[in-house]
Amino acid sequence: MKLDILIGMGVGVFAFLQVMGYNMLPIGLLLVGAYLFWTYVLSRQVLKNGNGVSITTTAINFDDIGGQSVAKKELQEALDFLLYSDRMKALGIRPLKGILLSGPTGTGKTLLAKAAAKYTDSAFLSVSGSEFVEMYAGVGAERVRGLFRRAREMVRKEKKTSAIIFIDEMDILGAKRGSNVSHHEYDQTLNQLLVEMDGLKSDQDAHILVMGATNRLEALDSALLRPGRFDRQVKVDLPDKEGRIAILQIHTNNKPLAKTVNLEDIAHETFGFSGAHLESVTNEAAIFALREEASEITEHHLHEAVEKVMLGEKLDRKPSAEELRRIAIHESGHAMLAEKFRPNSVAQISIRSRGNALGYVRHYPKDDLYLYTQAMLEEQIMVALAGALAEEELLGTKSTGAMGDYEQALNLVEKLLLAGMSSLGVTDVSRLSAEQRQPVTRVILKELEERTMESIKENKDVLLRITEILADQETLSGDTLRKYIQPVA
Ligand code: ATP
Secondary structure (H helix, E strand, O other): OHHHHHHHHHHHHHHHHHHOOOOOHHHHHHHHHHHHHHHHHHHHHHHHOOOOOEEOOOOOOHHHOOOOHHHHHHHHHHHHHHHOHHHHHHOOOOOOOEEEEEOOOOOOHHHHHHHHHHHOOOEEEEEEHHHHOOOOOOHHHHHHHHHHHHHHHHHHHOOOOEEEEEEEOHHHHOEOOOOOOOOHHHHHHHHHHHHHHHOOOOOOOOEEEEEEEEOOHHHEOHHHHOOOOOOEEEEOOOOOHHHHHHHHHHHHOOOOEOOOOOHHHHHHHOOOOOHHHHHHHHHHHHHHHHHOOOOOEOHHHHHHHHHHHHHOOEOOOOOOHHHHHHHHHHHHHHHHHHHHHOOOOEEEEEOOOEOOEOOEEEEOOOOOOOOOOHHHHHHHHHHHHHHHHHHHHHHOOOOHHHHHHHHHHHHHHHHHHHOOOOOOOOOOHHHOOHHHHHHHHHHHHHHHHHHHHHHHHHOHHHHHHHHHHHHHHOEEEHHHHHHHHOOOO
16 A cells, blocks of 8 residues: 555656656656566565465364265265276366365365365366455466476376365355456456366376366456366255264364263254364363363363354453342343243353353254244244343343344344345345334334333243343353243243
8 A cells, every 4th residue: 555655756756847847757667667677576576475376284084074974975076086987088078177165164065075085086276266366466376387397297207197276265256257446456367267277188197177166256366167167066065963973073083081971962052163163162072171180071171162162252341230130130040031032041041241242141952954944033032122121121221232132133123124034025126125024123123122021021030030140140041041031921
């Protein structure tokens, strides 16, 4: 940025002197020459400094990857093209040039690419899309050329027949052309990748397969997805419960786990976690065990770790006694309504600060649920509203502690609108103006607020009971909470 300002000022001074009658042409030519030479030298340096390519030798098998059975199966089928290329050639099938892995971050895309290299006994080069993007013209394109050159060299050196080039963050290198208005360089780099992929032939001595990974499939240039380029797409989703159990098993294999630990319980609690989250849970659990000088990891360490990965580290914030009581009322409101709608759903309730939260209620997720009815969404909204309304009922006022809850409630209302579950019926919500949406949102929230308040008033005794015990003990397990909560009308 500073350089841009300097160049701008230089051009200004230059133009001013020219207007004043000085002959600036020779100096101008000299400066332009010097600038071009300087960018050339820098770009060479960037190219020389390792090209950003990493060559991994750690062997990963498909068995080292938990869950993802569909992705593994699809990928192995695609890789058989590479393994049995002679048979493919005999049938006139064109070689497979690219496989695109798409899915949320931390789900094991890189692991799958490494396992693919092991499965096919290929040389493996890995690079991130962001490594190609440099400010010096032509460097990105030259890097792409260099990458393919390097893959061929590796095949020769390692006496293999194939290489896999893994490009992570594919959406940075392969974004829709023209989308980076100020950066022509991105487009040149992508063009070069398309040229290289088009040039891959089955009769070459080295078979090169490009594997891309992205979590923004929609951002990719359609040319990349055209048949003959990345024409195999493998979806790598967040793991289901079975997958989570398998991943937890893989990452606890090398750790001393107490016999009493039931990994299914941990998998049950961790709906929505990626493989990377689960790896972190096992690691954090081991750290908790170390802190307690325990020789084994127990279920308690794993629960603590889930909480840490989900909500962040415990903090030493010390709210005043008055604030603590308000936080206790707020969290008790959430927990009471959650137990009313889904008995046994609260895993823990606490008024100890963690991450951004002053207090929290941790719920057991509903078992791998992918569809929600109107009643379920409304109940979730009521649970979100219950914190502030409990404050209002017991203290007469609400507080800023409910801001996150309102955000959550509004997102859920948006879901109701999008799913045609509001008075608007089935409609293209994106075409509605804010003025058209606002009254509908307000009516939904007002009605749900009234229903929530009714329930809070009806169960005021229970609310007061949990508040007192929570303010005293700071953290309650779901089971302890349920002892005080019965019966909620
Ligand atoms: P990103 O999109 O952020 O690059 P990714 O999908 O490529 O992420 P990986 O780098 O493959 O994810 O996974 C990160 C780490 O998470 C792995 O090193 C591993 O420890 C763990 N992990 C992720 N998925 C799995 C899985 N299915 N089985 C076992 N471990 C996994």
